[in-house]
Amino acid sequence: MPWPMDCATSAIRAMGERALLSVRGLTVRSIAAPSRPIVDSISFDIGRERVGLVGESGSGKSLTARAVMGLLSRPLEALAERLEFEGADLQSFTQRQWDRLRGSKMALVLQDARYALNPVLSIGRQIEEMLLLHDRTVDRMRRVREVLSAVGLADPGVVRAYPHQLSGGMGQRAMLAMMLANGPTLLIADEPTSALDADLRTQVLELMCNGALTPSMGLLLISHDLQLVARYCDRAIVLYRGRIVDQGSAAHLSNSDHPYTRALWSCAPSGRTHGSRLPVFDRRRIDP
Amino acid sequence: MTAVAVESLSVSLVNGAPPVIDSLSLAVTDGEVFGLVGPSGCGKSTLLRVLAGVNRDWRGSVELLHHRPQPHRRFSGSLRREVQMVFQDPYASLHPRHTVARALLEPLRLLDAERPRERMIQALSEVGLDPAIVSRYPHELSGGQRQRVAIARALLSSPRLLLLDEPTSALDLSVQAEILNLLDAVKSVHAVTMILVSHDMGVIAHMCDRAAVMGEGGRIRRLLGREELDRL
Numbered sequence: 001m002p003w004p005m006d007c008a009t010s011a012i013r014a015m016g017e018r019a020l021l022s023v024r025g026l027t028v029r030s031i032a033a034p035s036r037p038i039v040d041s042i043s044f045d046i047g048r049e050r051v052g053l054v055g056e057s058g059s060g061k062s063l064t065a066r067a068v069m070g071l072l073s074r075p076l077e078a079l080a081e082r083l084e085f086e087g088a089d090l091q092s093f094t095q096r097q098w099d100r101l102r103g104s105k106m107a108l109v110l111q112d113a114r115y116a117l118n119p120v121l122s123i124g125r126q127i128e129e130m131l132l133l134h135d136r137t138v139d140r141m142r143r144v145r146e147v148l149s150a151v152g153l154a155d156p157g158v159v160r161a162y163p164h165q166l167s168g169g170m171g172q173r174a175m176l177a178m179m180l181a182n183g184p185t186l187l188i189a190d191e192p193t194s195a196l197d198a199d200l201r202t203q204v205l206e207l208m209c210n211g212a213l214t215p216s217m218g219l220l221l222i223s224h225d226l227q228l229v230a231r232y233c234d235r236a237i238v239l240y241r242g243r244i245v246d247q248g249s250a251a252h253l254s255n256s257d258h259p260y261t262r263a264l265w266s267c268a269p270s271g272r273t274h275g276s277r278l279p280v281f282d283r284r285r286i287d288p
Numbered sequence: 289m290t291a292v293a294v295e296s297l298s299v300s301l302v303n304g305a306p307p308v309i310d311s312l313s314l315a316v317t318d319g320e321v322f323g324l325v326g327p328s329g330c331g332k333s334t335l336l337r338v339l340a341g342v343n344r345d346w347r348g349s350v351e352l353l354h355h356r357p358q359p360h361r362r363f364s365g366s367l368r369r370e371v372q373m374v375f376q377d378p379y380a381s382l383h384p385r386h387t388v389a390r391a392l393l394e395p396l397r398l399l400d401a402e403r404p405r406e407r408m409i410q411a412l413s414e415v416g417l418d419p420a421i422v423s424r425y426p427h428e429l430s431g432g433q434r435q436r437v438a439i440a441r442a443l444l445s446s447p448r449l450l451l452l453d454e455p456t457s458a459l460d461l462s463v464q465a466e467i468l469n470l471l472d473a474v475k476s477v478h479a480v481t482m483i484l485v486s487h488d489m490g491v492i493a494h495m496c497d498r499a500a501v502m503g504e505g506g507r508i509r510r511l512l513g514r515e516e517l518d519r520l
Binding site: 057058197198263267268269271272274277278279280281 | 461468517
């Protein structure tokens with residue numbers, strides 16, 4: 001069943017803590033077409049929990065994450081009534097404050113490690129760079145080894161390896177290690193496993209959603225795969241054309257009565273669907 | 289009736305390196321949807337490229353729709369029409385500076401088709417596209433639309449064998465469902481044999497009559513029939 005917004009918010013309040021991230025009326029639009037927003041006035045809170053942000057491509061998932069991290073560039077712009085992280089107003093942040101926040105308290109894991117990592121720096125050097133930028137007091141080599149073994153890359157050879165020498169799954173783990181280096185409170189993962197094949201996908205998600213995630217952290221997992229979100233998240237927000245059309249606890253995604261959520265849930269092919277048409281949704285029915 | 293019979297096929301991509309496909313034998317029946325699954329690098333795509341005549345550097349014996357292509361030779365005669373391929377990334381397989389119309393009219397001209405414009409419009413509506421998109425460039429289409437154009441292009445020459453190399457892995461689940469439904473419809477209308485490569489067991493189990501699980505060096509680990517596939 002879809003939950004009304006206030007219900008999710010009050011659930012966080014009931015737990016006696018403040019939301020890590022609080023978003024009200026977030027709109028992302030292109031300066032060229034201000035009347036057609038790409039993300040249209042969405043509101044949500046994220047506490048110390050795992051939240052899945054789901055929807056088709058083009059629904060505004062990634063832009064929402066980028067807006068939250070202040071990573072939009074012209075011609076895109078973000079407007080919001082409220083955009084708060086740990087009580088601080090992100091909209092008033094200077095470049096310096098953003099630089100301090102990103103990569104330390106708030107970290108982003110991207111889809112493809114092959115493009116996201118610097119090809120000419122060794123893995124150890126890239127993780128060390130994160131520490132140099134944010135915390136010069138730690139024993140860096142020790143911390144590098146710590147985070148690498150936390151993501152299952154304890155082999156000392158990895159520290160000296162370059163991105164092209166790692167497999168897709170190892171690259172993704174290395175990127176996760178880099179993002180965990182400064183102990184973030186909010187981890188945003190944008191389709192972190194779409195470039196991996198099925199076995200690796202499970203490994204990396206297991207690690208990201210259970211192994212490496214401490215109770216003091218929040219996770220925003222962006223994905224188009226509803227079943228994956230149901231398995232690994234506590235709560236889900238469903239986006240369609242820049243609007244939140246459905247949300248609720250991840251366990252209840254399977255019996256949501258919203259047609260879009262239902263189609264997204266049941267469109268995965270399997271042996272049982274052989275010979276039958278896969279459900280696709282009638283876009284005209286959902287379009288406002 | 290066999291559509292494809294491959295015997296002790298070996299392919300090396302680099303001289304002196306161990307072969308990507310080492311002595312592979314496989315038979316695909318006429319009208320069947322045959323799946324190939326396996327980890328990346330096991331030779332699935334290489335096999336398709338041999339069957340498409342793109343990779344001509346192979347050893348062994350290949351029988352393709354009752355033709356016997358020879359290594360180091362281009363396909364000739366009707367085989368050129370009868371085997372068509374759809375690639376994983378439709379953005380890379382459509383010319384970025386050709387409109388949809390040009391991408392579809394070019395093969396029709398090569399085939400000396402009569403009334404090419406009509407054929408093009410018919411092909412587009414068959415894959416569920418609005419004929420108004422003919423003047424668009426690939427970057428003006430969504431991923432699903434691009435893959436539909438690629439499928440429409442492959443169908444223009446009325447192929448008897450369709451080679452599908454990860455046709456939906458660049459797409460969202462909801463768009464994937466639409467493309468898989470389209471391929472199902474194509475199969476029932478055109479009576480075409482399909483070889484489908486995917487790393488997603490769900491896609492294979494949904495689409496295929498039989499499937500081969502491939503391992504290192506193109507070795508076939510297991511052949512799965514409908515009974516095994518139903519359980520996936």
